[in-house]
Amino acid sequence: MRLDFLRGERLPNIWCPGCGNGIVLHALLEAIDQLQLDPDKVVLVSGIGCSSRAPAYTAFDNVHTLHGRAIPVATGIKLANLDLTVIVVTGDGDSSAIGGNHLIHAARRDVNITVVVFNNYNYGMTGGQASPLTPISSITTTTPNGNLDRPFDLVKLAAGAGATYVARSGIYFTKHLVDHLRKAIAHDGFSLVDAVAQCPTYFGRFNKKGSAGQMVTSQKDWMVLKSVAEKKTPEELAGKIIIGEFVNIERHAPVSAAAPKEQA
Amino acid sequence: MRLDFLRGERLPNIWCPGCGNGIVLHALLEAIDQLQLDPDKVVLVSGIGCSSRAPAYTAFDNVHTLHGRAIPVATGIKLANLDLTVIVVTGDGDSSAIGGNHLIHAARRDVNITVVVFNNYNYGMTGGQASPLTPISSITTTTPNGNLDRPFDLVKLAAGAGATYVARSGIYFTKHLVDHLRKAIAHDGFSLVDAVAQCPTYFGRFNKKGSAGQMVTSQKDWMVLKSVAEKKTPEELAGKIIIGEFVNIERHAPVSAAAPKEQA
Amino acid sequence: MPEKKTFKITHNRKWCKNCGICVAVCPKKVFKIDRNDRHAIVNPQDCIGCQMCVEHCPDFALAVEEVKNE
Amino acid sequence: MPEKKTFKITHNRKWCKNCGICVAVCPKKVFKIDRNDRHAIVNPQDCIGCQMCVEHCPDFALAVEEVKNE
Amino acid sequence: MSEKMVLMQGNEAVTEGAIAAGVRFYAGYPITPSTEIAEIMAKRMPQVGGTFIQMEDEIASIMAIVGASMAGKKVLTATSGPGFSLMQEGLGYACMVEAPIVILDSMRYGPSTGMATKVSQMDLMQTRWGTHGDHWVIVLSPSSVEESYQLTIRAVNLAEKYRNPVIVLSDETISHLREPIDTSISPTIVDRRLPTEKAGYLPYKTDESLVPTIANVGTGFRTSFTGLVHSESGFQTANGHVAEALVERLRDKLFNNLDDIIQFETDRVEDADILFMSFGITARGVSEAVESLRSHGRKAGSLRFITLFPFDDDRVRKAAGNGRTIVVPELNSGQLVLLVKRVFGDSRKVVPMNKINGDLISPQEILSFLREENL
Amino acid sequence: MSEKMVLMQGNEAVTEGAIAAGVRFYAGYPITPSTEIAEIMAKRMPQVGGTFIQMEDEIASIMAIVGASMAGKKVLTATSGPGFSLMQEGLGYACMVEAPIVILDSMRYGPSTGMATKVSQMDLMQTRWGTHGDHWVIVLSPSSVEESYQLTIRAVNLAEKYRNPVIVLSDETISHLREPIDTSISPTIVDRRLPTEKAGYLPYKTDESLVPTIANVGTGFRTSFTGLVHSESGFQTANGHVAEALVERLRDKLFNNLDDIIQFETDRVEDADILFMSFGITARGVSEAVESLRSHGRKAGSLRFITLFPFDDDRVRKAAGNGRTIVVPELNSGQLVLLVKRVFGDSRKVVPMNKINGDLISPQEILSFLREENL
Amino acid sequence: MSNDNRFELRMTGSGGQGLILGSIILAEAAIMEGKIVTQSQVYGAEARGGTTKAELVISNKHIAYPKVTDPDLLAAMTNEGLKQYGGGISRKTEVIIDSSVMSAPDFLDEENCRGLLALPIRSTLISRLESELGLNIVLLGIIEGLTAIVEVEILRKAIAMHVKKQFLNLNMKALDLGMEMVEAQAKTGIRI
Amino acid sequence: MSNDNRFELRMTGSGGQGLILGSIILAEAAIMEGKIVTQSQVYGAEARGGTTKAELVISNKHIAYPKVTDPDLLAAMTNEGLKQYGGGISRKTEVIIDSSVMSAPDFLDEENCRGLLALPIRSTLISRLESELGLNIVLLGIIEGLTAIVEVEILRKAIAMHVKKQFLNLNMKALDLGMEMVEAQAKTGIRI
Numbered sequence A, B: 001m002r003l004d005f006l007r008g009e010r011l012p013n014i015w016c017p018g019c020g021n022g023i024v025l026h027a028l029l030e031a032i033d034q035l036q037l038d039p040d041k042v043v044l045v046s047g048i049g050c051s052s053r054a055p056a057y058t059a060f061d062n063v064h065t066l067h068g069r070a071i072p073v074a075t076g077i078k079l080a081n082l083d084l085t086v087i088v089v090t091g092d093g094d095s096s097a098i099g100g101n102h103l104i105h106a107a108r109r110d111v112n113i114t115v116v117v118f119n120n121y122n123y124g125m126t127g128g129q130a131s132p133l134t135p136i137s138s139i140t141t142t143t144p145n146g147n148l149d150r151p152f153d154l155v156k157l158a159a160g161a162g163a164t165y166v167a168r169s170g171i172y173f174t175k176h177l178v179d180h181l182r183k184a185i186a187h188d189g190f191s192l193v194d195a196v197a198q199c200p201t202y203f204g205r206f207n208k209k210g211s212a213g214q215m216v217t218s219q220k221d222w223m224v225l226k227s228v229a230e231k232k233t234p235e236e237l238a239g240k241i242i243i244g245e246f247v248n249i250e251r252h253a254p255v256s257a258a259a260p261k262e263q264a
Numbered sequence C, D: 001m002p003e004k005k006t007f008k009i010t011h012n013r014k015w016c017k018n019c020g021i022c023v024a025v026c027p028k029k030v031f032k033i034d035r036n037d038r039h040a041i042v043n044p045q046d047c048i049g050c051q052m053c054v055e056h057c058p059d060f061a062l063a064v065e066e067v068k069n070e
Numbered sequence E, F: 001m002s003e004k005m006v007l008m009q010g011n012e013a014v015t016e017g018a019i020a021a022g023v024r025f026y027a028g029y030p031i032t033p034s035t036e037i038a039e040i041m042a043k044r045m046p047q048v049g050g051t052f053i054q055m056e057d058e059i060a061s062i063m064a065i066v067g068a069s070m071a072g073k074k075v076l077t078a079t080s081g082p083g084f085s086l087m088q089e090g091l092g093y094a095c096m097v098e099a100p101i102v103i104l105d106s107m108r109y110g111p112s113t114g115m116a117t118k119v120s121q122m123d124l125m126q127t128r129w130g131t132h133g134d135h136w137v138i139v140l141s142p143s144s145v146e147e148s149y150q151l152t153i154r155a156v157n158l159a160e161k162y163r164n165p166v167i168v169l170s171d172e173t174i175s176h177l178r179e180p181i182d183t184s185i186s187p188t189i190v191d192r193r194l195p196t197e198k199a200g201y202l203p204y205k206t207d208e209s210l211v212p213t214i215a216n217v218g219t220g221f222r223t224s225f226t227g228l229v230h231s232e233s234g235f236q237t238a239n240g241h242v243a244e245a246l247v248e249r250l251r252d253k254l255f256n257n258l259d260d261i262i263q264f265e266t267d268r269v270e271d272a273d274i275l276f277m278s279f280g281i282t283a284r285g286v287s288e289a290v291e292s293l294r295s296h297g298r299k300a301g302s303l304r305f306i307t308l309f310p311f312d313d314d315r316v317r318k319a320a321g322n323g324r325t326i327v328v329p330e331l332n333s334g335q336l337v338l339l340v341k342r343v344f345g346d347s348r349k350v351v352p353m354n355k356i357n358g359d360l361i362s363p364q365e366i367l368s369f370l371r372e373e374n375l
Numbered sequence G, H: 001m002s003n004d005n006r007f008e009l010r011m012t013g014s015g016g017q018g019l020i021l022g023s024i025i026l027a028e029a030a031i032m033e034g035k036i037v038t039q040s041q042v043y044g045a046e047a048r049g050g051t052t053k054a055e056l057v058i059s060n061k062h063i064a065y066p067k068v069t070d071p072d073l074l075a076a077m078t079n080e081g082l083k084q085y086g087g088g089i090s091r092k093t094e095v096i097i098d099s100s101v102m103s104a105p106d107f108l109d110e111e112n113c114r115g116l117l118a119l120p121i122r123s124t125l126i127s128r129l130e131s132e133l134g135l136n137i138v139l140l141g142i143i144e145g146l147t148a149i150v151e152v153e154i155l156r157k158a159i160a161m162h163v164k165k166q167f168l169n170l171n172m173k174a175l176d177l178g179m180e181m182v183e184a185q186a187k188t189g190i191r192i
């Protein structure tokens, strides 16, 4: 990772000790570096949330927008200047709660931007409320007795909306994460990476996930590579999250190409 | 259909001659009749659009809300009084453009309401603009050179968001439509029916689809029953819309049960 | 061979918008839209009571009932 | 058997938040969090340059470079 | 002080007030500095047999409480500036369908995301004019934790009585302040009037109160609601006369009852030659400043707006006594002062005092201000 | 009149004005009565090398134009009341990041969905106070098709010059009215100032103009934008002094230039003893009424607000002459009149004249009103 | 044209009759002659397929109030149209109705209008030109015949700008037909 | 307590030290004695894990202005805390610092505060109770020792309402420790 992609003068960052956001940011900067993009032509756009503070630590043009609204701003920037690489940095709440509509519409339009979801399964910024990605039964400040609502599967949601590149990774698997971020950015069309990170301060603490270090290394235990998962039975996969590339199709291909089997 | 489900004093309706909305409404009332629901306990909630005027012609409690906002109002009503059968009447624009976020979140929560999308592939009320369901290349007033954006596949979108009952039908196939509306209402959990109807005034006229009668009967030509489609090749299905039941699973089943194959 | 059933077609002129859908869907050409762009019942005797017209009329303007001749 | 490589570990105390993630991910137990809850490099000589600590440090506080001894 | 006093945070007092008033449905979306209201409601609603739902955003939140209100529940949502901006379309809808709802807006520093954890009073005018179209809302402004409790009860009561949205305009300081409050006194509760006769039922037909007796959905009355201009039947019409009558009634149902709705708190206004007009948290610095001025022989007085809207020029004029100079301290660039100026024109000296750095106006600052301005 | 006159609808004039002013990006969502603007832009933008995009809603629309503006485009969106309510959060954001954007709001009858195809002037105060937090916008109000063209150009210029949102407040009647306009005169075009030196670049540092010279994204300056309170560097801070300075600058960059921004049209104000104050379409009925009153020997005059906000009491006072009576006709329950009352207090007789049935105020109605009110 | 130089026209009928286009064509002709115009119409969902109204004000000088308040001419092409938008006329107003689709309304007399001209517009169009298209242009012909508000040749130019080539001829004939009907009105029309 | 019956306390330190809870406990004790209190704190994202401030006003009568403007007591548990929230003190203010984590700041003297009490709070807690928990309660003990603002027994009751059973004993000892430290301050503390 090129250190000059960071605004050193603004560090240390505001994140809590052990917050996963820095790890995703690190991977993102590494992916940008690997692609050898002209840093003058990279724009990071974010919403509101802990994760959405990430762009302001980078040396690129960066736009911290409103809660949930990074994607339409990114769409405006991209359409106004097609030379730019526009990357949206967003949280699970920012992208899938208040910003859910923009997410599915960007996927549908196949606008050539990349959305990186810093997914910590809760609203970190406001103190650990449930997000649409919070697993069932998890404790948050707004689900004191355990979450009753089912979460979205962000991969399915994006795919269902027509995204042409969708991947999921976790911060433990840094190479995997960088690879998929790189492919997503390079993808010609709408791309999304669900990057699972930890919020030790709230989600971790409320759900007894241990220290930040434990939250990082435990990803080994509950994440399964897609290639591995394909050889496993549903029982073996119970409670596991599968990581890898789920959709990678040509831009503006007939929608049926991405059609889940059961629906066509 | 029980005629006393209609408010005769408010007819004729405001719809254009040959508008498909009346046919969907007819089918919906028939489905409600078949289920022998207590009419005092049925509430129809709609957004804004030609289609969203339908509830006000019925003799049930009915709530004409804001553009895109029928689903959260319906959610509030349902959660406030679980005894009620709450049905959302909405347009393709109302449900999938401005109201897209509420749609996916209601599907995710599996709130026990039924969403009936009167899908005429455009914004009728405001004069025939493109909607998120307008097919590629179609002419509308905001796509004078043909629509460039891909449409959503509403079935995939709802399934991707976690809906536990999703079906599609067309106004030509009235029995099929009534059957699926009935099943959707009876379904314990979130249900959605994509009911394809005609807007002869705008979408039909701009895209040379012929008279209202032709638009109705031509559904025979470009709609294929799911059971039939399963025996066809992708080539044979090109340009066709498949109708039938796409998702019908237990409420709050583990999400993986609805997982498109390619994603798990 | 069963006796041929007969049907009574009720048309509500106040609600009808003369859109022609019933004309298009009726398998027996019972209706037409006349020269004044008005809905007309032209072959009621051919009606087989299939309800296609009723179910497809967007304006709730049609009813078709079997005439029981006891 | 190839010569054992040696690595220089740079730790930026100003940015480090002593979160312990490097401790958890390092396969060689190079770091620990000391009694004052402070990050400490305890076994630098064991470092194999795998970069796990660098890539997982959320605060950009670590760098590990091979020391070329020509 | 008694055994019954409990230390409570402002946000908690709102939830307890709401529950005491009968609120049994809360929909919301977290936002600083109102978040604790959602968090406490998540715990409390199930305990009292109510429903808590966290919605996908603030638009959904206000629409969900409108729906629940139509179904007969007393309802609340809470938010802050950015979320309140998103609720504006829904707020107008609630005015139009006459759904009783209560919205708490805890003001933080704006514009935009501004400073989420700092106090301001910058949303005052937005409560009145945020949504499009002619409409009227009731806006109440607490200045303490105790009053957060009391005014939330009052807000629910007024919403039900007038079938109108009521906004409780709080702020970051009050939201997070802890003070002892007495919750043991059982409050007066007002319930919406419901129709009894199905025959001839017209949901928007009113008696002289001008407040409609609309049935709750699901009770067999088969009501039609719409945000479009509608006649007494509840059905849409484009008739200009009906439109005019409807909008006028929406105003008059409140303006005919200003005595019931409008409350001020006054302190030694009668003989004051310097009068402070303020609302909310700012009034507490004022109160101490007045005390101090009086103790130094200066005839100071205070008028605190408990009800901010409807704002009635005549009542303000009457309540204001004859003080030559009116000082209007507020945590914004001048909003309340615009209203006060309208009331008094050139007949009094109206002096704005504004602070927009995210802190409160202290009594000392008020005293210095008077000195600097030679007041 | 010349060969160059073309019959144009108000909405079309807006699009042609925008294109003449250099607008090359339009994002919007259809809504009556502004829909034709989107429809025409869908055709026209590709013809002039610009971009048209229909977004999923009005929130996305305003955010998309903010993004495109940051990337250097001149931008427009158009909407009406319900959509304008949804845009409020984004509007505050544009104020805070100082993105030049132009929003057209064509007023229809409210509140809520109201009567979509009927005219009103009910969104006036919303343009000023719709979003939360202290903020300032420029609001221009055309009263004809010709002026829809001219003021759209002016709106784009002012937005670029002051890096501030500008609202063109039109209405259903003007939107759909057709009048001949002359588009052959090439308009003056203002472009935003851009920085030249990368060294020491601070996006929000300003010279005495108080308007920042922010680089367009993608031009190598690596700017940071945020809706949070930010220092000259563009980065967030919770420093109260910085906050205060920022909000004051947002005000002063406009208020130091009121001569440039504020325009009235006056007609025989000097000797008028009855003065009409109005804006937009209502001013045209006024104009004919004044003519008629003068022809009957009555000293009538008119002040029409072309710029509605910033609203400067002093300038209004000066422009108003000495007429004893001021009549304020408007298509709402009284909004402009509140501002006028603030300016004149009890020093003049300020008489509201309101019409809220979805029709215009005709000259005849004004004359009858004067008779009925004994004015 | 009334003495104050302002000519006010209101046309009402049903959605598909092209009255709005007719008013635009006349407006453009007036502009070509250097006149000022304001054209407006009822708008929107409520009017879909239903009753419509088009208004035009023509003047030699600046037009302040843009709507018709006291029409010089009211043309009603359907009963519904006359019912909905027939109000607001005065003794200054000449009323035209299409007697082939409606009968002369009894509420109109010398007291409240200047005159009523009942012409069988639609039927004449169908019988003479064997077309249903061009009703709005026949009406323009009638208006032109009655008022000579613009030069006929300029009116033709304006029509040509708005109709497809293949229908140009038909529309010119329609215009002529309208003017003829006025000329012949003493014989065929009813005028009160 | 100052003569106007109003006692103002400000505590500052780092996020995890429990100062806000400490202020709430003291507030509740005061309420039990029939006093009026207002308790507040800095709030929010910016303060996460970082520096914090808790304020308490206690009075026998209605408290109008709810924030501390002229503290009677300022307790700073970290250097950062003192730097950020040490302003606004006066000659009325008694300052307490934890000398085990910070040195006596040179900007404090008789000119700008009433006195400075430097006590090795954290280190004493660790050495005497072998715990890192209870720092806030030790501080409460010190405050109580200095001001006797509430009855000790009531303070104990308030503490008991807020701590888990298994830590109750430890916290009571922490309170005692704080009070002891004040008693012993002539010997162990530095007071300017």
Ligand SMILES: Cc1ncc(C[n+]2csc(CCOP(=O)(O)OP(=O)(O)O)c2C)c(N)n1
Pocket (backbone or CB within 6 Å): A048, A049, A050, A051, A052, A066, A067, A090, A091, A092, A093, A094, A095, A118, A120, A122, A123, A124, A125, A126, A131, E029, E030, E031, E032, E058, E082, E083, E086, E113
């Ligand atoms: C309109 C609006 N509503 C609510 C908020 C408050 N808010 C700020 S961030 C946030 C959630 C952040 O969660 P997520 O996107 O998951 O980011 P994280 O902090 O977890 O990284 C919320 C609710 C806001 N700023 N604006």
Ligand SMILES: Cc1ncc(C[n+]2csc(CCOP(=O)(O)OP(=O)(O)O)c2C)c(N)n1
Pocket (backbone or CB within 6 Å): B048, B049, B050, B051, B052, B066, B067, B090, B091, B092, B093, B094, B095, B118, B120, B122, B123, B124, B125, B126, B131, F029, F030, F031, F032, F058, F082, F083, F086, F113
């Ligand atoms: C906030 C808001 N934006 C826009 C509109 C304008 N509008 C009304 S209906 C509609 C689209 C309707 O399309 P659809 O939902 O497909 O219904 P249809 O008329 O086709 O049945 C739009 C854009 C509105 N009423 N409110």
Ligand code: SF4
Pocket (backbone or CB within 6 Å): A014, A015, A016, A018, A019, A020, A021, A050, A051, A120, A124, A125, A198, A199, A200, A201, A202
């Ligand atoms: S609250 Fe959670 S997401 Fe936010 S900075 Fe702390 S650990 Fe990270």
Ligand code: SF4
Pocket (backbone or CB within 6 Å): B014, B015, B016, B018, B019, B020, B021, B050, B051, B120, B124, B125, B198, B199, B200, B201, B202
């Ligand atoms: S515009 Fe289209 S959708 Fe609307 S009523 Fe007419 S035909 Fe139906």
Ligand code: SF4
Pocket (backbone or CB within 6 Å): B018, C011, C015, C016, C017, C018, C019, C020, C021, C022, C023, C039, C056, C057, C058, C059, C060, C061, C062
């Ligand atoms: S389908 Fe119905 S409305 Fe249409 S012509 Fe037939 S009867 Fe009339």
Ligand code: SF4
Pocket (backbone or CB within 6 Å): C007, C009, C025, C026, C027, C028, C029, C030, C046, C047, C048, C049, C050, C051, C052, C053, C054, C064
């Ligand atoms: S019931 Fe069937 S056969 Fe009879 S008229 Fe209707 S469509 Fe024709």
Ligand code: SF4
Pocket (backbone or CB within 6 Å): A018, D011, D015, D016, D017, D018, D019, D020, D021, D022, D023, D039, D056, D057, D058, D059, D060, D061, D062
């Ligand atoms: S991972 Fe980084 S921040 Fe955490 S302890 Fe190690 S060096 Fe410090």
Ligand code: SF4
Pocket (backbone or CB within 6 Å): D007, D009, D025, D026, D027, D028, D029, D030, D046, D047, D048, D049, D050, D051, D052, D053, D054, D064
């Ligand atoms: S590079 Fe690898 S071995 Fe070396 S310190 Fe880091 S994690 Fe440990």
Ligand SMILES: [Mg+2]
Pocket (backbone or CB within 6 Å): A049, A091, A092, A093, A118, A119, A120, A121, A122, A123, A124, A131
């Ligand atoms: Mg999150």
Ligand SMILES: [Mg+2]
Pocket (backbone or CB within 6 Å): B049, B091, B092, B093, B118, B119, B120, B121, B122, B123, B124, B131
């Ligand atoms: Mg539609």
